[in-house]
Amino acid sequence: MTKADLVARIAEEAGISKKAAGMALDSVVEVIHEVLKNGDKIRVTDLGSFSVIKRKARKGVNPRTGKPIAIPATTAPKFTSSKALKEVVNK
Secondary structure (H helix, E strand, O other), X not given: OOHHHHHHHHHHHHOOOHHHHHHHHHHHHHHHHHHXXXXXXXXXXXXXXXXXXXXXXXXXXXXXXXXXXXXXXEEEEEEEEOHHHHHHHHO
């Protein structure tokens, strides 16, 4: 499903225009970006939690050359699905 498909489905389910649904979806995504950028966590009931994890620097190996490389520390977004979402997917 693409973003356009999702917007159309939201518009249909909510009985609103595609433009309004698109603006709402864009707003949700923007808020999620802002909250995660600040290092906070978002919990959406029946969907899951969005959070930020910090990965330590580590050593790796270049698969082409076999030479060791240094992988720097990073922060990354993380999504953990809720029990309700897992149940829906597994039925």
